[in-house]
Each structure stands twice: as structure tokens, then as C-alpha cells.
Amino acid sequence: MGLVRRRNEDAIHVGPFLIAIADGLGGHVAGDVASSTAIEAVRRYDQVVTPDALSVALGQAVDAANKALRQRTEAEPDLAGMGTTLVAMLKSGETVALANVGDSRAYLLRGTDPLHGQTTQITEDHLYKHLVADAADVPNLPDRLARFLDGRPDGRSPDITLLTLAPGDRILLCTDGLSSYVPHDQVHTTLANSVTPQEAVERLIASALAHGGPDNVTVAVIYVASRSNGQRKQLER
Numbered sequence: 001m002g003l004v005r006r007r008n009e010d011a012i013h014v015g016p017f018l019i020a021i022a023d024g025l026g027g028h029v030a031g032d033v034a035s036s037t038a039i040e041a042v043r044r045y046d047q048v049v050t051p052d053a054l055s056v057a058l059g060q061a062v063d064a065a066n067k068a069l070r071q072r073t074e075a076e077p078d079l080a081g082m083g084t085t086l087v088a089m090l091k092s093g094e095t096v097a098l099a100n101v102g103d104s105r106a107y108l109l110r111g112t113d114p115l116h117g118q119t120t121q122i123t124e125d126h127l128y129k130h131l132v133a134d135a136a137d138v139p140n141l142p143d144r145l146a147r148f149l150d151g152r153p154d155g156r157s158p159d160i161t162l163l164t165l166a167p168g169d170r171i172l173l174c175t176d177g178l179s180s181y182v183p184h185d186q187v188h189t190t191l192a193n194s195v196t197p198q199e200a201v202e203r204l205i206a207s208a209l210a211h212g213g214p215d216n217v218t219v220a221v222i223y224v225a226s227r228s229n230g231q232r233k234q235l236e237r
Contacts, residue, residue, distance in 0.1 A: 008032065008216045009023065009024030009025075009031035009032040009034075009035055009216055010022065010023050010024065010035055010175055010177070010216045010217075010218040011024075011032075011035035011036045011038070011039040011218075012039065012218050012220065013039050013042065013043045013046070014220060015043065015046035016046065017046050017047060017048065017049075017090060017091055017092070018042065018043065018045060018046035018047075018061075018088065018089070018090050018091075019088065019089045019173060019220050019222065020039055020042045020043070020061075020086065020087070020088035020089075020173075021086070021087050021088070021104055021173050021174065021175060021218050021220060022034070022035035022036075022038040022039050022065075022084045022085060022086045022104070022149075023035060023084060023085045023102070023103075023104050023175040023176065023177070023216070023218070024082070024083070024084045025082070025083045025084060025085070025145070025148060029078070029079055029080065029081045029082045030079050030082045031082060031083075031084065033072070033079060033082055034069060034079075034082040034083055034084040034149070034150070035084045037065070037068050037069055037072050037084075038065035038066075038068065038069065038084050038086055038149055039065075040068065041061070041064045041065040041067070041068035042061040042062070042064065042065050042086070042088060044061075044064070045057055045058070045060065045061035045064070045090065048092070049090070049092050050092060051092045051093055051095040053092075054090055054091075054092055054095060054096070054097035054162065055097050055160050055162065057090060057097075058088060058090045058097045058098075058099045058158075058160060059099065059157070059158065059160060061088065061090070061099070062086060062088070062099050062101060062149070062157070062158045063157075065086060065149055066149045066150075066151060066152075066153075066156050067151070069082065069083070069084070069149055069150060069151035070151030070152070070153075071151075072151075073151055081150070082150065083148045083149060083150035084102070084148065084149050084150075085100075085101060085102025085103055085104040085145070085148050085149070085175070085176075086099070086100065086101045086102065086104065086149055086158070087099070087100040087101075087102075087104035087105060087106055087123060087173050087174075088100075088173075089106065089171065089173060089222070091165075094164055094165045095162065095163070095164055095165070096162070096163050096165060096171075097160055097161070097162055097163075098122065098123065098160065098161045098162075098163060099158040099159065099160050099161075100123040100124075100126075100158055100159055101126065101147055101148055101149055101156065101157075101158045101159075102125075102126055102145055102147060102148040102149075103125040103126065103127060103145060103176045103179075104123075104173070104174065104175045104176065105121055105123050105125070105172075105173070105174055105176070105179050106121075106122050106123045106161075106171065106172065106173050107119055107120065107121050107122065107171070107172040107174075107187065107191075108120055108122050108163070108169060108170070108171055108172075109169065109170040109171075109172075109188065109191045109192060110166065110168070110169055111168055113168070114168060114170060114191065114192040114193075115192050115193070117168070117170075117192065118188070119172075119184070119187060119188035119191055119192075121184075122161055122163070123159065123161070124159060126145060126146045126147035126148070126159075127144065127145060127146055165224045166224065167224060167225065168224065168225075169223075169224040170191050170192075170200075170221065170222070170223050170224070171221070171222040171224075172187070172191060172200075172204075172219065172220070172221050172222075173219070173220040173221075173222075174204070174217070174218065174219045174220070175215070175216065175217060175218045175219075176215065177208055177213055177215035177216050177217030177218065178204055178205070178207075178208045178213075178217045178218075178219055180213075180215065181208050181211040181212070181213045181215075182204065182207045182208050182211055182213075186207060187204065190203045190204055190207065191221070194221075196223075197221040197222060197223050198221075200219075200221040201219045201220070201221050204217075204219045204221075205217050205219055
């Protein structure tokens with residue numbers, strides 16, 4: 001829970017192959033219903049797929065979430081207008097696909113030595129200012145979402161990024177309850193210095209609240225490690 005919100009409109013799924021975070025839109029009808037509906041739809045895709053099928057499978061998962069929202073509003077008209085962002089990661093062996101719609105983000109800290117690695121944002125926020133040329137020179141341009149899931153069939157497709165995992169990689173998925181309030185360098189320092197994913201999660205959430213975070217904050221952290229006996233890489237969540 002954020003320091004201002006009266007209810008938590010985020011939802012999360014952490015499974016053996018799929019991790020997904022949805023952030024119900026503040027100010028819209030039933031943001032909590034939207035996020036939970038989306039997560040319930042995508043969690044059905046938490047299953048084994050081949051690396052070459054990752055993009056298709058994850059795209060189908062996001063489409064299923066959008067269709068689930070449409071079906072929910074058709075069944076319950078009072079929910080019309082609800083919406084949610086979504087960021088998700090589906091893995092197969094050493095390959096992962098990342099999907100995002102809206103401004104929930106994915107970050108990657110790469111390097112066998114995290115303290116000397118670099119953390120980069122690997123998703124793009126779907127904001128109107130990213131669609132406007134020379135947006136930095138336009139005064140009072142609001143940070144309005146240009147894309148999100150709300151059940152409509154047009155313009156709701158995700159960006160999908162393929163990534164090959166390497167030993168030492170650390171991946172962060174989060175809502176804007178974190179990224180809007182905690183500076184990037186602090187996010188990096190926390191990822192690099194935390195011994196376990198759980199420690200990183202707890203420290204990042206504490207940082208969001210310490211910065212006065214009014215929004216709900218949801219965080220998932222994944223560490224890629226190699227077994228000392230040379231067996232295949234494992235994900236630690």
C-alpha cells in the first residue's frame with residue numbers, strides 16, 4: 001500500500017515460468033478489479049514453452065488479459081472504463097521474453113560483478129510525451145498513458161523484448177509506484193548491493209515509502225545464478 005491510496009490496485013503473479021505485475025489505473029473505475037482480472041488471465045500461460053515460442057506465447061497472454069477485461073465489463077457494465085498496465089516476463093531455459101503495456105517497467109542489471117555492473121531500463125513507458133517530437137520543449141505536457149489494457153481491441157498490443165540471460169544478471173519488474181519516486185541510481189545501488197532477491201524487494205519498497213510514495217508499489221526481483229558444478233543457470237526469485 002502507498003501512503004495515500006486507500007486500497008491496493010496492484011496485482012502480481014510469481015510462478016515457475018511467468019512473472020507478471022499489473023497496476024490498476026488510479027482514478028479509473030475499479031482499478032483493483034482490472035489488475036486482478038489481467039493477472040488471472042495471464043497466469044494460465046505460466047507453463048513450459050520452447051524458446052522460439054516465447055514471443056508468441058507472451059503476446060497471447062497479454063491479448064487474453066485484454067479480452068478478459070472486455071468480457072468482465074460486458075458482464076458487469078458498472079466496471080466500464082477500468083484499465084490496467086502490465087509488465088510480464090516468461091522464461092524458457094536461458095531465454096526470456098518481456099512484455100509491457102503502460103508504464104510498469106522492467107530493468108536489467110548486467111555483470112558478473114553486480115557492484116560494477118550497470119542497470120538499464122529495458123522497457124519504454126507508453127506515455128503521450130514519447131509520441132510528441134521535441135516533447136521536452138512542450139510546456140506542461142502531462143504524463144498521460146498512451147497505451148494500457150482496458151478491453152478495447154485497438155492499440156492494446158504490448159512491446160515484446162527477447163533477452164538471453166547471463167550469470168549475474170538481476171532483473172527488476174515494478175509498477176510506477178517505485179520508478180516514479182525512487183531515483184534510478186538508488187534503484188541500481190539497491191539491486192547491486194542486496195544479497196538476495198527478497199532483500200532487494202524489501203529495500204526497494206522501503207525506499208519508495210521513504211520518498212513519500214503516495215502510490216501502491218509492487219516489485220519482483222530475479223537473480224540469475226550459476227551452480228558451482230557447472231549445471232544450467234537457475235533463476236532465484
